[in-house]
Amino acid sequence: MISFLEGIVDTVGVSYLVLNTNGIGYQINIPAYNNLFLKIGDKTKIYTYLYLREDKIMLYGFLTKEEENFFELLISTPGVGPKVGLNILSKMTPDDFGKAILQEDLDSITAIVGIGNKLAKKIVLELKEKISKITFLEAGVEKTFRFENISYAIDALKV
Template identity: 40%
Template sequence: MFYYLDGTVAEILPNLAVMDCGGVGYACKTTNNTLAKLKKGQRAKLYTHLNVGEGIFELYGFAAQNELNSFRLLIGVSGVGPKAALAILSVGTPETLAMAIVTGDEKSLTAAPGIGKKIAQRIILELKDKMAKETANGLDFSGGKGAAASAMFSSKAAEAAQALAVLGYSSAEVGQALKGVDVEGLPLEEIIRQSLKKMVK
């Protein structure tokens, strides 16, 4: 229903930003990372997700598209609701989430309030399974060189590509983002971070 809100930041509250768009104040639940980028009285754009259910009509807003992608990815995991997804993205970033999934790092997920070991394991398991299915489908993460991700599975480039794919980027976007990044000389986290910087406008 809403793709993004572009307006003035009217209020900043714990886990909530109120956006004034044409005289209407939209309350957007959000993460600490997004709140840190906002200033009251200044113009901003938030990419949004509308959560509608029985007696529920909640708007979520994020300063970056990849944070929204991560949020949607998390709430797609069974047992993970919007509150838990915000908690995870408030103590980490899309990069750290991607790294946690790729490396099976439960501790970075359980650092979020209310996220126990079982939920962290489920997130890693389900999202790794999602990555495996994408790899099995032969997505091309080679930047146009024609090699499928499964053929490059052992390389750092493929690991970075899988992490980025989990955040919702297409194989073409990932291939483009990895161009010019020193995939052999840099640590995996830095490859992901540099690639994300190129994709987030």
């Protein structure tokens, strides 16, 4: 298992980066918005999820450990693979997606590429209870979980 990689950003694409770690270039699939924070030549730390299939090995990367944990929660849902999980994190923050699940907002969920109505219902069914366990209710006002904010992500890039 590769928990994280530290290195110099060599290439940044729409949904991937190449991280040079001691002369080895790792291609890592990332949520699309992460490319806004990654600049060629910067030293950074990327938390990774290693995906193994019969015909390929892929790395998925995240700016924070919390984002990676949320990705793993997403792909634990039957029908949600790494590609759909990455699409979710490219369109919505973990907080916003968690709120959509708790509110059963199928319109927001089905707006994500790769998620139809049937899969959206399955995601809500499978994850609503898990998400609600990390949601705190105080005096009837919902305070949803915060995985991390943007300033933390920017600080993480200054490794």
